[in-house]
Amino acid sequence: MPSVVPMIELDGLTKRYGHKTAVDHLTFSVRPGMVTGFLGPNGAGKSTTMRMMLRLDYPTSGDVRIDGRRYDELDEPLHSIGALLEARSVHPGRTARNHLRCLAQSNGIPERRVDEVLDLVGLSQVADKRPKGFSLGMGQRLGIASALLGDPSIVMFDEPVNGLDPEGIHWIRTMMRQLASEGKTVFVSSHLMSEMALTADHLVVIGQGRLLADTSMESFIRENSRSYVRLRSPEQERLRDVLTAAGHRAVPAADGSLEVDDVDPAPLGELAAAERLTLHELSPQRASLEEAFMRLTHESVEYQARSGLPPGETGPGDGAGSGGHAADGGAPGGGAPGGWGRGAAPGWGEQRRPGRGRGGRDGMSEG
Amino acid sequence: MANTGRVVRSEWTKIRSVRSTLWTLAAAVVVTVGLGMLICLLVRNTFDDLSARDQVAFDPTMTSFAGMTLGQLAAIAFGILVISNEYSTGMIRASLGAVPQRGVLMAAKVAVATVLVLIVGMIIAVASYFAGQAILGSSLSSSIGDPGVLRAVVGAGLYMTLIAVFAMGVTWILRSPMLAFGILIPFFFMISSILSAVAATRKISYWLPDQAGSMIMSVVEPVNDRPYGPWGGMAVMGAWVVAVLLAGYLVLKRRDA
Numbered sequence: 001m002p003s004v005v006p007m008i009e010l011d012g013l014t015k016r017y018g019h020k021t022a023v024d025h026l027t028f029s030v031r032p033g034m035v036t037g038f039l040g041p042n043g044a045g046k047s048t049t050m051r052m053m054l055r056l057d058y059p060t061s062g063d064v065r066i067d068g069r070r071y072d073e074l075d076e077p078l079h080s081i082g083a084l085l086e087a088r089s090v091h092p093g094r095t096a097r098n099h100l101r102c103l104a105q106s107n108g109i110p111e112r113r114v115d116e117v118l119d120l121v122g123l124s125q126v127a128d129k130r131p132k133g134f135s136l137g138m139g140q141r142l143g144i145a146s147a148l149l150g151d152p153s154i155v156m157f158d159e160p161v162n163g164l165d166p167e168g169i170h171w172i173r174t175m176m177r178q179l180a181s182e183g184k185t186v187f188v189s190s191h192l193m194s195e196m197a198l199t200a201d202h203l204v205v206i207g208q209g210r211l212l213a214d215t216s217m218e219s220f221i222r223e224n225s226r227s228y229v230r231l232r233s234p235e236q237e238r239l240r241d242v243l244t245a246a247g248h249r250a251v252p253a254a255d256g257s258l259e260v261d262d263v264d265p266a267p268l269g270e271l272a273a274a275e276r277l278t279l280h281e282l283s284p285q286r287a288s289l290e291e292a293f294m295r296l297t298h299e300s301v302e303y304q305a306r307s308g309l310p311p312g313e314t315g316p317g318d319g320a321g322s323g324g325h326a327a328d329g330g331a332p333g334g335g336a337p338g339g340w341g342r343g344a345a346p347g348w349g350e351q352r353r354p355g356r357g358r359g360g361r362d363g364m365s366e367g
Numbered sequence: 368m369a370n371t372g373r374v375v376r377s378e379w380t381k382i383r384s385v386r387s388t389l390w391t392l393a394a395a396v397v398v399t400v401g402l403g404m405l406i407c408l409l410v411r412n413t414f415d416d417l418s419a420r421d422q423v424a425f426d427p428t429m430t431s432f433a434g435m436t437l438g439q440l441a442a443i444a445f446g447i448l449v450i451s452n453e454y455s456t457g458m459i460r461a462s463l464g465a466v467p468q469r470g471v472l473m474a475a476k477v478a479v480a481t482v483l484v485l486i487v488g489m490i491i492a493v494a495s496y497f498a499g500q501a502i503l504g505s506s507l508s509s510s511i512g513d514p515g516v517l518r519a520v521v522g523a524g525l526y527m528t529l530i531a532v533f534a535m536g537v538t539w540i541l542r543s544p545m546l547a548f549g550i551l552i553p554f555f556f557m558i559s560s561i562l563s564a565v566a567a568t569r570k571i572s573y574w575l576p577d578q579a580g581s582m583i584m585s586v587v588e589p590v591n592d593r594p595y596g597p598w599g600g601m602a603v604m605g606a607w608v609v610a611v612l613l614a615g616y617l618v619l620k621r622r623d624a
Contacts, residue, residue: 054464057623072467075370089460091385091452098384099461106370106377106465146461 007031007185008053008081008154012062015048015209022048024209025062030187032153035180037200037217038189041297045209046189047086050158054083066154078107078150084143086158092132096123096142099131103146117145137168144175154185161195173199193293197221207297224292229265232257232281233272242275243268257281374466374475382449382479391445392487395527396494399438403495406433407502414507426587427509428519431499435523435584438491439530439577442484443551446534449480451544459624469619473539477612481532488527496520515586515597522583522597526604530555533576533608539615580604 008030015023023045030036040046051057053064055071066074066081074080090099100114118124121141126134131142140160147155157176161169176199180186190196196203196217203220205213213220230253233239240258243250248268250258260268265284272279382388410430414422453459453476466472496519500508509516538547555577562572572578573593582593582600595603 051623054460055467056460056463072469074467077467078465083464085460085464087457087460089457089464091456091458093387094381094384098380102377102380102384103461103465104377105380106374106462108370108373 007067008156008187009065009068010049010053010062011065013049013052013059013064014061015045015052015057016060022209023052023059026206026209026211027062028204028211028214030154030185030204031202032185033180033183034201035176035186035188035199036202036204037196038187038204038206039193039196039293040189040191040206040212042191044191044206044297046191046206047158048209049206050083050085050156050189053156054081054085076107076150078103078109078152080150080152081154081156082147082150082152083156084140084147084158084160086162088139088143089146090131090139090142093130095128095130096134096145097127099142100146100149104149107150109150113149113151117148120148121145136163137165140164140168140172144172152184154187155179157186157188159189159191161190169195193288193290197289205293205296212296220292221289224287224289224296226261226287226292228259228261228285228287229263229268230257230259230281230283230285231268231272231279233277233279235277238275239272239277239279242271242277246271259285370466370468371471371475374471375479377465378475378479381476382483385452388445388448388452391441391448392484395438395441395445395487396491398441399432399434399491399527400494400498402434402437403431404434404498404502407431407499411503411507424587425507426585427500427503427507428496428513428516428586429584430503431496432492432519432523432584434495435526435581439527439555440552442488442527442531443534443555444548445484446480446531447538447544447547447551450476450535450538451542451547454542455544463624470616473616473619477532477535480535481528484531485524485528488531489521489524491527492520492522492524495523509586513586518597519584519586522601525601526580526583529580529601529604529608530577533604533611536608536611536613536615540611540618574603576604576607579607 010026010028013023013026014021026045026049038046038049048057052059053066053071055064064071066077071077071081094102096118097114100117101111103109104111104114115124115127118127121144123138123141123145126138131139134142144157144160147157155176157172160172160176164172176186176188180201188199200217203213203215203217204211215223231239231243231250236252236256236258240250240252243258243260248260248263250260253259265282269279269282272282407430410425414425417425453462462472463469466475496511496516500510511517511520534547534551537551538544541547541550559572559575559577562568562575563578570592573595579595579600580603582595583597585597593600
């Protein structure tokens with residue numbers, strides 16, 4: 001049954017390589033008119049999922065539908081969905097124009113559209129040059145030109161900003177926003193929460209091939225921007241007792257400070273003054289989204305760690321580029337945040353406590 | 368499939384727009400015709416030194432195709448590159464993205480490449496024959512009207528084509544150009560000739576694609592006990608080609624790209 005609205009639907013999509021499960025029963029839909037971010041640490045299964053959407057890789061089980069049909073049932077797929085995959089998909093010896101021409105011809109796209117998309121991505125000047133000499137950014141633009149060739153109602157980009165300069169990143173962001181505003185379905189993967197926060201309206205988070213969250217960006221921000229107060233005192237133990245006695249849950253952070261979630265700093269200061277405690281720090285903090293993302297995917301990484309790998313090797317690039325945020329935020333507080341989408345790893349609130357702290361997170365913070 | 372025509376057109380654009388692939392075909396022409404002429408010149412100058420028996424068995428038509436032994440290397444290279452290019456560059460992802468019906472994509476690509484190599488193969492065969500006969504001179508040469516000669520010339524073009532298509536089929540299975548070259552070149556340049564040189568394995572070698580296929584280029588009845596004639600040999604070679612194409616299709620169809 002073809003659906004009326006252009007969209008991607010995944011139903012129990014699973015990919016196994018031998019004993020390793022790369023994609024584990026993914027079920028979600030990508031809707032039109034917005035940018036849907038597909039977020040997960042490197043190795044979480046994002047690229048495999050996208051390759052299965054194009055049927056480059058076959059699912060072990062489950063199904064993907066594009067506008068209600070399997071990809072290889074589409075007669076002119078470039079009119080339905082345009083994709084930019086992470087790996088280069090261009091012959092370096094074939095000029096940009098000829099590359100687009102042979103793709104266009106296979107889908108009955110008129111010749112003039114080739115010039116249109118070349119113009120659109122700003123490659124008209126080098127249309128008759130061979131991509132051999134293209135910079136990363138130019139290569140990416142050529143990939144986007146092929147994705148837009150059939151003027152598809154769905155576009156899909158795998159890590160489109162990887163390795164691009166700020167200008168290129170800005171260009172891609174603006175283009176994705178514009179495509180979404182035209183009513184297209186835009187599905188874009190990234191391993192960077194900060195990147196998604198700037199472009200995505202909706203968020204699908206995966207870790208270890210499993211769905212961790214399927215939520216709007218707005219509610220993700222609302223639920224995950226943890227606010228807390230950091231306290232530091234030369235009498236740390238007594239401070240903790242005082243706070244606990246007053247009904248506050250003070251959690252020691254790895255750097256020796258104490259953190260109290262969701263409170264005003266003022267009553268804590270008054271409490272310390274009443275108990276004649278010296279405070280070296282009393283500061284309201286707000287954890288970054290990057291940290292929220294790491295907390296969310298931490299479980300899936302930790303799962304891998306428990307199965308034999310030392311934490312430092314649990315997937316290089318997890319939460320890449322966010323080491324700074326991690327250090328700023330201190331240790332994540334206890335308590336399971338409510339409202340993760342369906343499929344949040346069971347019981348992670350309790351399980352992650354023993355392993356939390358700097359050691360575990362440092363393993364993830366180097367990109 | 369409704370889109371076959373479009374895909375064929377797209378593959379034609381693809382094959383024309385990569386220079387390195389076309390160079391192998393140019394090389395096939397130069398090497399085959401050039402080497403054939405050289406060998407014909409050599410034979411003409413030394414013909415009187417040959418034994419009486421060799422003089423009787425002398426096949427001027429076959430001799431003018433002597434360049435094929437080396438020229439087929441270029442045809443094999445063409446067959447390998449035209450397919451492996453897709454995999455080594457990642458273009459296969461864009462190609463299957465545009466044409467997810469894998470059988471259609473493969474058929475169109477093989478068809479376009481086959482037609483191209485058939486045209487070039489026929490040019491090579493005709494050029495090799497006439498250049499060779501001209502060099503051999505009137506006393507040694509055959510005439511295109513002689514029995515079996517036209518068949519041998521057309522056959523030489525077919526042989527060149529089938530050897531390239533065989534390489535295509537093998538490359539659809541192996542995907543990697545290194546693997547394909549590493550298997551096909553030793554196969555045709557060593558294994559095949561060693562097997563045919565050793566008495567114990569000669570009968571086996573008759574069934575190899577190149578050994579069977581090259582029968583079509585001989586006009587003077589060769590002294591051997593092959594259980595097939597020139598067209599029979601071509602059919603054996605054709606069966607090999609069909610088999611590797613089929614295997615290549617199954618690999619393409621079943622495996623992740």
